[in-house]
Amino acid sequence: LVLLTELYISSMPSSQTIFPFSVSEEHKCLNSELWHACAGPLVSLPAVGSRVLYFPQGHSEQVSASTNKEMESQIPNYPNLPAQLICQLHNVTMHADAETDEVYAQMTLQPLSPQELKDPFLPAELGNASKQPTNYFCKTLTASDTSTHGGFSVPRRAAEKVFPPLDFTQQPPAQELMAKDLHGNEWKFRHIFRGQPKRHLLTTGWSVFISAKRLVAGDSVLFIWNDNNQLLLGIRRANRSQTVMPSSVLSSDSMHIGLLAAAAHAASTNSRFTIFYNPRASPSEFVIPLAKYVKAVYHTRISVGMRFRMLFETEESSVRRYMGTITGISDLDPARWPNSHWRSVKVGWDESTAGERQPRVSLWEIEPLTTYPMYSSPFPMRLKRPWPTGLPSLYGG
Amino acid sequence: LVLLTELYISSMPSSQTIFPFSVSEEHKCLNSELWHACAGPLVSLPAVGSRVLYFPQGHSEQVSASTNKEMESQIPNYPNLPAQLICQLHNVTMHADAETDEVYAQMTLQPLSPQELKDPFLPAELGNASKQPTNYFCKTLTASDTSTHGGFSVPRRAAEKVFPPLDFTQQPPAQELMAKDLHGNEWKFRHIFRGQPKRHLLTTGWSVFISAKRLVAGDSVLFIWNDNNQLLLGIRRANRSQTVMPSSVLSSDSMHIGLLAAAAHAASTNSRFTIFYNPRASPSEFVIPLAKYVKAVYHTRISVGMRFRMLFETEESSVRRYMGTITGISDLDPARWPNSHWRSVKVGWDESTAGERQPRVSLWEIEPLTTYPMYSSPFPMRLKRPWPTGLPSLYGG
DNA sequence: GTGTTGGCGAGGCGCCGACAA
DNA sequence: TTGTCGGCGCCTCGCCAACAC
Incomplete structure (x- = not known):
């Protein structure tokens, strides 16, 4: 299958x-x-x-x-x-x-x-x-994009950035696009610029793609224009x-x-x-x-109360930073995995909609703000056990 | 998902x-x-x-x-x-x-x-x-059954056995059937008796079912009429x-x-x-x-050369017996699983199209024909190790 | 700038018997 | 008895601009 x-x-x-x-x-x-x-x-x-x-x-x-x-x-x-x-x-x-x-x-x-x-x-x-590729865009599909009633509405900036330019002497301006998905399958779309106000649309070929990939509103599509002048097409399903x-x-x-x-x-x-x-x-x-790992665990000193930033992905496939405060440092599973650095840092997030962000992270996932600590803890973190093998010697060269 | x-x-x-x-x-x-x-x-x-x-x-x-x-x-x-x-x-x-x-x-x-x-x-x-249910039938789908061009052709005997009788005073005789699949979902079909020569067909509703279950020619469908007068509907995909x-x-x-x-x-x-x-x-x-297991391993004596029968499933979901001869008795994987009875019997099959039937079977899968051995072996099988725990005492009661 | 909707044309879905295996 | 096909009606797909936010 x-x-x-x-x-x-x-x-x-x-x-x-x-x-x-x-x-x-x-x-x-x-x-x-x-x-x-x-x-x-x-x-x-x-x-x-x-x-x-x-x-x-x-x-x-x-x-x-x-x-x-x-x-x-x-x-x-x-x-x-x-x-x-x-x-x-x-x-x-x-x-x-x-x-x-x-x-x-x-x-x-x-x-x-x-x-x-x-x-x-x-x-x-x-x-x-x-x-990440530079010439690309990612759009979350709307109800109209996925219905059988019509095609795909391409955001203006996206179309201008990643699609080949249209010949605006034609009325309406249109061209055929060909995109390859992850498996190398080719998908053909009619790209047209029409309507009042004018907009970029993918029409013929779009519904075949939607039904073949079984995409629904909320899923995302991703177009890349790469250095070989090829159009690539990926999908990301919503976390249903x-x-x-x-x-x-x-x-x-x-x-x-x-x-x-x-x-x-x-x-x-x-x-x-x-x-x-x-x-x-x-x-x-x-x-x-x-x-x-070595950089985060051995060359970074963190403590309770310290402020930090951490990267998250946005809907549009770019990144943004969220800020938070370290609230504790302890083993996630002391019985089974003692002295593990996996998610050893308990954190609180600044934004109140933070319910979706995990309450525990690993040291190497965060970016401590050592220059502006909210308040300094009297208990700076120390490793309970130094590295058992000769790891520090790795640096001697 | x-x-x-x-x-x-x-x-x-x-x-x-x-x-x-x-x-x-x-x-x-x-x-x-x-x-x-x-x-x-x-x-x-x-x-x-x-x-x-x-x-x-x-x-x-x-x-x-x-x-x-x-x-x-x-x-x-x-x-x-x-x-x-x-x-x-x-x-x-x-x-x-x-x-x-x-x-x-x-x-x-x-x-x-x-x-x-x-x-x-x-x-x-x-x-x-x-x-197995008594009132049922199983049909392998043809190209016509799965195409968008038409419906499902119901074999005559099957329709008469498992579907409710049609009212033949109507022209053409027809009724609506409702069938439940494994998940309890209900599927509605128009059952009609028409054409020249007359035949039973499922029309309206059939293509929705085919596309929803993504059935293709070669897959099978299975209708059951149970004791509660309900129609049940199952599928079996071909071994693609x-x-x-x-x-x-x-x-x-x-x-x-x-x-x-x-x-x-x-x-x-x-x-x-x-x-x-x-x-x-x-x-x-x-x-x-x-x-x-006990019956097969302790109460059956087999030997090389002995004839046996074994049950196999047919396309139409019934059973038939194939005959064969025992050609050897040995461990399938002596290194990893010594003294295992799993597929310990090497066999040859009578019918030349036997390439698809496995060359090794387990004792409890076969039915030795002790009354008509082809020839008797001088080396009847004996267990190398008797049961380590007190298994025979299980029979003492 | 873009999501949705009414309008409407055309193509394919799906119902029918003919025909043949 | 039943698998496939030509015929064809109609419905849904899918292209279009209007309109709203």
């Missing part, structure tokens, strides 16, 4: 290089720009070959979110599985569910041995935030009560056990294991660059 | 009683007759409260079939997990995927302690094969290259590990665990009544 198309970004010459869409038609490559645009401006994938931290806790949260079921208490403990694993990231492939176009990434991780941890630190491992399955394959408990046991086994044997990261289902990234 | 409706058959007064469809509308009960009709004539669920054997190997096969991926070799061993677990079956609920209508069952199992194994044997635990997802949630390796670790943990603590059984995805039942 669900087939996958994939792009082996490990074969990319550099993570900065933009991967041409049609390099290998036989692999039906997934366009990296489009994948990232669909994933959202805040999502970045660590570089292949770099060292990362993997959080089983965060992975578990993704399974809970995907199955709509909390983990039961009957799950066995894995005493040898630490709250975070330092891993080598061997491979990252981008995927899209052929049914729903939901984007996700597959990563191959290998826990590092204490010996390997002593390797010199590579500056490149800081990673670079995935560049979790776009997921309780899985008729495996109980959610077994899934939780599975990911924990897989990680524990990989950790004990230093062997590779595979995980899926679904950026729009997961509450937070659970595979992060080692350098990002 | 996928919501579930369910029927707690554990609340049924007896497994023989037919559960009325509309007893509890608030639970949106799943009709047991319809579930079994969709599952097929060979599928039976063990009785709630009875003792069963659970085969991790078979469960693993279901995951492989569902994810289209074989288990990799990196899976850890679970030395304390035997090839079969004797369990108490605490709960069985029937489900249907809200997206695809695919039927599956959820079972809660609890491994029995050696002490509990000594409990007297209950004759009721032999279980009774689920009765496995109707499944490689799961953007969890890697298939983690799933395999998950089911094994969950079973191993439950076995070591004698605690309950939950599994999903998908009869149309799984090659074989992997939860079978203990009595069935």
Whole structure:
């Protein structure tokens, strides 16, 4: 039912290089720009070959979110599985569910041995935030956009920015647009500029697209004009009560056990294991660059009462900052995951509509405002246990 | 995306009683007759409260079939997990995927302690094969049935058997039929008897059903006229290259590990665990009544060369017997699952089109023809290890 | 600048028997 | 007995501008 198309970004010459869409038609490559645009401006994938931290806790949260079921208490403990694993990231492939176009990434991780941890630190491992495309727009579909009664109303600025210019000597000005989706399928639309007042519209071809992708009002579409003068087309479904399955394959408990046991086994044997990261289902990234973690945990001093900023995605696929105050620092799950930095920071948000923002975040997700603290705490945060392996030596080089 | 409706058959007064469809509308009960009709004539669920054997190997096969991926070799061993677990079956609920209508069952199992194994044997635990409904028909959809050009051609005998009789004084004779699917949704069809030569047709309402369920030529529909004079309507999709997802949630390796670790943990603590059984995805039942197992393994003597029969499902949802010869008896996976009876019998099939029938079966799936052996083997099968716990004492009562 | 609606033309949906396998 | 097709009526899709906010 669900087939996958994939792009082996490990074969990319550099993570900065933009991967041409049609390099290998036989692999039906997934366009990296489009994948990232669909994933959202805040999502970045660590570089292949770099060292990362993997959080089983965060992975578990993704399974809970995907199955709509909390983990039961009957799950066995894995005493040898630490709250975070330092891993080598061997491979990252981008995927899209052929049914729903939901984007996700597959990563191959290998826990590092204490010996390997002593390797010199590579500056490149800081990673670079995935560049969002510049020539693009994202619109949330209205009732009119999705009804069978008409086409798609293109916001004026968007049309002028990302669509090829129309020939205004024609009456009415019109052209045929062709856009490729994540799977490489081509969609044709008639782009016309008409009406009183004049406006940009997509007419013929639009309803086929809407019904094929089963889009409804509230979902979003995303057009990109890339450097190869190609039009790319992605979709983002609204969060309608979790776009997921309780899985008729495996109980959610077994899934939780599975990911924990897989990680524990990989950790004990230093062997590779595979995980899926679904950026729009997961509450937070659970595979992060080692350098990002080290910077946040070892080079940042935070304390209760400190002010901070944090990035969030807006409806229009851009970012904005929300402000808040740190209200506490403690383990999220002291029994199962003691001394974990995963969501160890309790926070309060400035804006009263903050009910939707999570009350706990991780250090590397926030931007502390050290210059203007609201009030300083007499208890600055200190690490209870220093890093057990020789991590600081990573800096010695 | 996928919501579930369910029927707690554990609340049924007896497994023989037919559960009325509309007893509890608030639970949106799943009709047991319809579930079994969709599952097929060979599928039976063990009785709630009875003792069963659970085969991790078979469960693993279901995951492989569902994810289209074989288990990799990196899976850890679970030395304390035997090839079969004797369990108490605490709960069985029937489900249907809200997206695809695919039927599956959820079972809660609890491994029995050696002490509990000594409990007297209950004759009721032999279980009774689920009765297939009598007034029903199943038709594989033709190109005409699924095209937008027309309706559904009802086979004459089927219409006369399961649909209410038409009033033949009208010209043409026609009526409105209402049928409920697994989720309790009602579908209305115009049933008319017309054409030259005369035939039964479903016209108005049919194409809505076809497009809503996304049926294509090759899929099957199934109508049941039950004892409450209700018309039930189920679907069975053709095996189009496995109707499944490689799961953007969890890697298939983690799933395999998950089911094994969950079973191993439950076995070591004698605690309950939950599994999903998908009869149309799984090659074989992997939860079978203990009595069935005991009868097949301890009360049947088989040998190489012996002739046997085995039941298979036909296109029209009835059963037929295929004949074959036992060609060997050995472990399917001697390294991982030594001394397992799961698919321990190697067989050859009489009919040359036998490529689709599995080359290995389990003892309890076949019907040895002890009266007419083709030739008798000098090496009758003997159990290598007698039952480790006091199983034979179960018969003492 | 853009979401919705009434108007209306055309294409495909869907009902019919003919025909053949 | 039943799968497919040509015929064709009508309904809904889908293009248009008007209008409102």
